[in-house]
Amino acid sequence: MAEQTRARASVEAVFREEYGRLLATLVRRFGDLDLAEEVASDALEVALVRWPVDGVPTKPGAWLVTTARRRAVDRLRRDQTYAARLAVLQVEADRADPAPPADADGGLPDERLQLFFTCAHPALPEEDRGALTLRCLAGLTTPEVARAYLVPAATMAQRIVRAKKKIRLARIPFRVPGADELPGRLPGVLRVLYSIFTEGYVASAGPDLQRPDVAEEAIRLTRILHRLLPEEGEVTGLLALMLLIHARREARTGSGGELVLLADQDRGRWDRAMIDEGAGLVVTALTGRPAGQYGVQAAIAALHDEAPDVPGTDWPQIVALYDVLRTLAPSPIVELNRAVAVAMQDGPEAGLELLDTLAGDAQLRGHHPYPAARAELLARLGRNTEAAVAYRDALELAGTDPERDHLRVRLREVERGD
Known part of the structure; x- marks a missing residue:
C-alpha cells in the first residue's frame, strides 16, 4: 500500500x-x-x-x-x-x-504562450482571463486559483466554466496575436505569469511553503516572453521581479521546512548571480520609458536584496516606491505592503494606524497576511491580548503548514507575554 x-x-x-x-x-x-x-x-x-x-x-x-x-x-x-x-x-x-510565428532563435514559441494569449483575449471578461489560464496552464486547482484572486472557490469555478464557454461560442482562435493586438492582451498575460510565480513563491495550501518548480516554470515562460518582446518594459520588469524574489528561496525555509522570516534569513544563502541579473533588468525596465508596476515592484525587491540586513534597508525609498506603485496599480495588497514599510520607517504605531484603515476591505478579510501584520505590530507595541486575537484570525486563514506553524509559535509567545 x-x-x-x-x-x-x-x-x-x-x-x-x-x-x-x-x-x-x-x-x-x-x-x-x-x-x-x-x-x-x-x-x-x-x-x-x-x-x-x-x-x-x-x-x-x-x-x-x-x-x-x-x-x-x-x-x-x-x-x-x-x-x-x-x-x-x-x-x-x-x-x-x-503558421505560428517564430521566436528570435528561429524556433516556435512555447505553445503555452499561445494559450496564454488566447485566454487573455479581449472578448473574455477581464476577471475570467487569468482564472482560466491559471487553472488550465499552470495546473492549479480551482481552490488554489480562488485563493490567488481572493474569492470563494464556487465563484471561481463559475468564472472558469463561463470563460471556456465563451471561447467555444465565440470561436476564439488559439494563437499568439499580431503586433497590433499585443498591447491589449499583454497586461493580462503578465498578471497570469505573476500569479503562477506567486503560487510557487508562497503556496496557497499544502505541507510546503514554496513550490520552486512552479516558480521556476513561471520564470521560464517569462524569459520566453522577454525574448519575444525585448522592448516591452513591463515584461523586463516582471522578469526582474521574479528573479529578485526567487533569489531568496533557499533561505526562506529552515532544514525542517519551517518558515524563516526576512529578518532572520541567512543572506549568504541568497543567489547573488540571480540578484545581479535581476538588478540589471530593473535598470533596463525603468530607463527611457514610463515606470510600470512590475518595474517599480522589482525596484522594491532590489532594495531588499541589496540591503545588508532589515535595519539597514532603505525604508524611506521603499515607501516612496510604494507611493508610486499605489498610483500605477492601486490595490489593497499594495496598501498592506506599504503600511508594513511605513511601520519599518516610522514605527509600529504609524503602520498599525494605516492597517486599521483597511479593516473594512473585503479582499483583505480573507488574506491571512493582513491579520498577521496587524498581530506583529500589536505585539511590538506590547498589546499582547489584541495581538493574540489577530494571530488567531491569521491562523484560520493561513494555507500552508509552515505558515500555520509559525503563527502558532507567535501566538504562544504573545499569550505568555514574551
Missing part, C-alpha cells in the same frame, strides 16, 4: 509538471479546450494504472501527449458530429493563423 501511495504521488507530480505543456499541445492540435482537458485527465488515469507497474517513462511528457492524442482520436471517431465541428473550427483557425 505504501509503495502504491508513493507511485501515485510520483505520477501526480510528473503530471502536474507536464500538465500545462500537455494541455497547450492538445489545444493546438484539436482546437477545443474541453476536449483537451478531458483527454488529459484520461491520460492521467492511464498513467496511474500503468506507471506504478511499468515505471515512469523516460520522456513522461511525450508519453502523456501520445496517450491523450489517442484518446482524443478515439473520442472523435465515436462522435462524428463533434469531429466535424472541430474540423470546421480548425480550418477557420488555420486561415486566421496559417
Whole structure:
C-alpha cells in the first residue's frame, strides 16, 4: 500500500509538471479546450494504472501527449458530429493563423504562450482571463486559483466554466496575436505569469511553503516572453521581479521546512548571480520609458536584496516606491505592503494606524497576511491580548503548514507575554 501511495504521488507530480505543456499541445492540435482537458485527465488515469507497474517513462511528457492524442482520436471517431465541428473550427483557425510565428532563435514559441494569449483575449471578461489560464496552464486547482484572486472557490469555478464557454461560442482562435493586438492582451498575460510565480513563491495550501518548480516554470515562460518582446518594459520588469524574489528561496525555509522570516534569513544563502541579473533588468525596465508596476515592484525587491540586513534597508525609498506603485496599480495588497514599510520607517504605531484603515476591505478579510501584520505590530507595541486575537484570525486563514506553524509559535509567545 505504501509503495502504491508513493507511485501515485510520483505520477501526480510528473503530471502536474507536464500538465500545462500537455494541455497547450492538445489545444493546438484539436482546437477545443474541453476536449483537451478531458483527454488529459484520461491520460492521467492511464498513467496511474500503468506507471506504478511499468515505471515512469523516460520522456513522461511525450508519453502523456501520445496517450491523450489517442484518446482524443478515439473520442472523435465515436462522435462524428463533434469531429466535424472541430474540423470546421480548425480550418477557420488555420486561415486566421496559417503558421505560428517564430521566436528570435528561429524556433516556435512555447505553445503555452499561445494559450496564454488566447485566454487573455479581449472578448473574455477581464476577471475570467487569468482564472482560466491559471487553472488550465499552470495546473492549479480551482481552490488554489480562488485563493490567488481572493474569492470563494464556487465563484471561481463559475468564472472558469463561463470563460471556456465563451471561447467555444465565440470561436476564439488559439494563437499568439499580431503586433497590433499585443498591447491589449499583454497586461493580462503578465498578471497570469505573476500569479503562477506567486503560487510557487508562497503556496496557497499544502505541507510546503514554496513550490520552486512552479516558480521556476513561471520564470521560464517569462524569459520566453522577454525574448519575444525585448522592448516591452513591463515584461523586463516582471522578469526582474521574479528573479529578485526567487533569489531568496533557499533561505526562506529552515532544514525542517519551517518558515524563516526576512529578518532572520541567512543572506549568504541568497543567489547573488540571480540578484545581479535581476538588478540589471530593473535598470533596463525603468530607463527611457514610463515606470510600470512590475518595474517599480522589482525596484522594491532590489532594495531588499541589496540591503545588508532589515535595519539597514532603505525604508524611506521603499515607501516612496510604494507611493508610486499605489498610483500605477492601486490595490489593497499594495496598501498592506506599504503600511508594513511605513511601520519599518516610522514605527509600529504609524503602520498599525494605516492597517486599521483597511479593516473594512473585503479582499483583505480573507488574506491571512493582513491579520498577521496587524498581530506583529500589536505585539511590538506590547498589546499582547489584541495581538493574540489577530494571530488567531491569521491562523484560520493561513494555507500552508509552515505558515500555520509559525503563527502558532507567535501566538504562544504573545499569550505568555514574551
